[in-house]
Amino acid sequence: MNNPIDFESVLSLIDRTISPIYLNPTQEIVLREVWNGKTYAKMADDYNYDPEYIKTVGCNLWHTLSCAFDEQINKSNFVPCMRRKIKDVIIDQKNKSTDDRSQLLSTNLTDQQSYHWTTAPDTKHFIGRGQEIKLLESWSQDLDCRCIVVSGMVGCGKTSLVTKFAKDVKNQFDYVIWFSLDNPPSIKTLIHNYLKLISQHPNHGIDSESLDLSLLISQLIDYLKQKKILLVLDNLQSIFEVHQTSIYYKKELEDYGQFFRAIISTNHKSLLICTSRLKPKLLEYYATNQIKILGLQGFAKQTTKKFIESKISSASDRQKLLHLSESLQNNPQLLKIAYDNLDIVSGDNIEQVVQELSLLETITSLLEQELSCLSNLDKEITCWLAISDSPVSSAELSNYLEQSHPRIKFLHSINSLIERSLISQSDGTYSLMPIMKSYLRRRLVKQALQSRSYN
Template sequence: MTGKEAIALVDTVLRSANSGQGLNDIQSVVFLETWAGRSYTEIAKQLGYQHDYVKQVGSQLWRSLSQLFGEPVSKRNIQAVLRRYQQSQQSQQDWGEAIDVSRFYDRKEERRSLESWILEDRCRWIGIFGLGGIGKTALSVKIAQEVHSQFEFVIWRSLQQAPPLNVLIREILPILTEETETRDSSINSFMTQLRVKRCLLVLDNVESILQGGNRSGQYQCGYEDYCCLFERIADEPHQSCLVITGREKPGGFTVREGKNSRVRSLTLKGLSGADGEQILIDKGVDAASSQLRKIVNYFGGNPLALKIAATTIQTLFGGNIQAFLAQGTTVFSDLWDLLEQQFERLSPLQQQIMYWLAINREGVTPAKLQEVILPKVSGRELFEALESLHTRSLVETGNGNLTLQPVIMEYVTQRFIKLIEQEITCEMAAVQLPDFFQKSGSFFALKNLSFSTCDSLHF
């Protein structure tokens, strides 16, 4: 047990016994320094306090812990006492449909942040958000495994099949109450257990209970009670933690999150070059680092996309990465399906913005978007749509410009080409598309197309 783990355990025990009152600052320092083997004299010198004061702080702390653990505690035996206590308080874990993360790619920075939010800041509601395939599920399982010893219960569930809340609670409550079954599925009963038990609850794929459309985060009809539960978990005092993952933030999250709040969010980006390359190597792709890096950059470090690309290189190109790179950028079937799911959740206005960003390719400011591209759309409508696209991790901002990741840009480009092939376009397209296709490298013969007005695109 590390000093960080030990102090988190002691703080949890004290809070449970003292109505939320844990270690204060001086107690925390004395505990950690004692754990590291330093004497009261060394601690006093380091902190600039009198020796007798530091000794008094330590003595009072050991007396409090002796009462809580039911055996004498001193600076000499604290490590042994905590080890025995931890062994007697092993958490009950129910991992549901959690995936295997025995092979995990780095994410040290993200894991460090999440661990700090969960154990040190004792956040009540944490969201891990990002594009499909970016690794949210794997990270949620990994962090739950790493902090499980600090909780009485660890429960991981997927919302992919959109279970009604009463069904989910009826499944989880017996685990927390240690009963064989329960007919009670009320939020009140669930909140009672989160107050009296230290529970880590992870709910994956939260977008499954949300609506598509112009405003992200709205709950589907019949799933509004999830909003009630989430908000109560965020607002009411308890000793548990809810972690959700999703492609967008659910309603009520943004207004509550903040740097000093008990509600925090982590937007998950693609893997760094080296870790992305390792995925390709582990999948059997044998190539120079510069070639591997091209693929990682194109797919934005998206782990799922890289695995799909690696399989394609092996099966269709016989492992020849040079041949794969020579055929140009493309979006494969499984990745296409993933992006299609997200694109179909967008409103017509959001889809229109995505098409325009793909056409422009160089990036565009919101003001330019309003002035030239969408003059008939009100500022409120435009910024609501842009905010929704950003929370869904579909647009990126840099130097004030809105852009798309290369793989998303290619998907939207291919989708737009399909619309043109079906002769679904507009008068604007006849002017803009030749330059657009020239930039994107398409060999599509525009002169053979007939253009018609498409009201659904509102160009």
């Protein structure tokens, strides 16, 4: 039977009434499914539970509700009883004549309750990226699209772009939840945190590791179906590692696969948007049309100009940095570091300035982070390009490689390096990003000297 009252309103009423205790995920499932008219046996079957266990959960639940509402509530009278209670609340509120029905029944969240920006960066000074934002908006309106990943080189502006986008479109969503995976929690903890925020349950003291992952996922998916939720996950690369030529989940975080599979392959009306230094091609295995990947490059020329103008007042200093920007692939993070070290950015010899910059610790650590995102084949190609004085053709490059790789892997690697802005292509030849070239050359010489001194 079609229930005219939204189950979320029932949950909200129960939450308020039983507070300070709260429903655990299994109890919530039992209530939801009783509301939908399911038997205990069907529930046990659907959620892979022992039927006896579900019965016990139900029994305890009716006892809790009966005490809280001060009236006998059980499986057979739960639905009519809740309908009556919700109607009572409506009438009560109407009598107070201020609030309307929708205000009453929906959890009607305040801005603060619906939007969780956690450690999202401030985007007050965000500039440019008009095309990318338009593309993200069009993907987000595509009903088939359930997951977007913005990937690209370290510091190219992924987090800023995705955060700006999320802030721009937040009104189109019931909830926006922004989390960083910098120190990735287990997938159970992550989902448990989502459920706490969405359901407004504090759930203090519950050990998320003791909960059943499939159950947590199915609860989350339920919410993603009922509400329009924008989940933002920053730094997705933290859950992956690169082996040879492919990307895998880290061993201890393999469970994330189930989460992504469910979000990407299940029908719902929400959206997951992630940033990642690594391009997570493996997510496309779950469904190709439901996931979109945007390979983000540095700023457009005009944006670099604007960026520099917003930071530097002296016309000659602006000119210096602008001159250098191409060698830094218009990467905002690199531009920022160069701007902080303007004293080094002197002289007209760009090559020399790039060399000076590549000695800075801030730059070397960034370049090292970038190298750690590369597959072995990517690294090998990068090293050959670093030691070559002139641009190299693809035939030459593949001859240099230590072992022969299938051509498709080689091309894939070249394309991925181009997409990361690490190498550029001109007239069928390839060159390495100047600052990486300068850094890698020094690093290779250092390694060679070290290995000699040990022999």
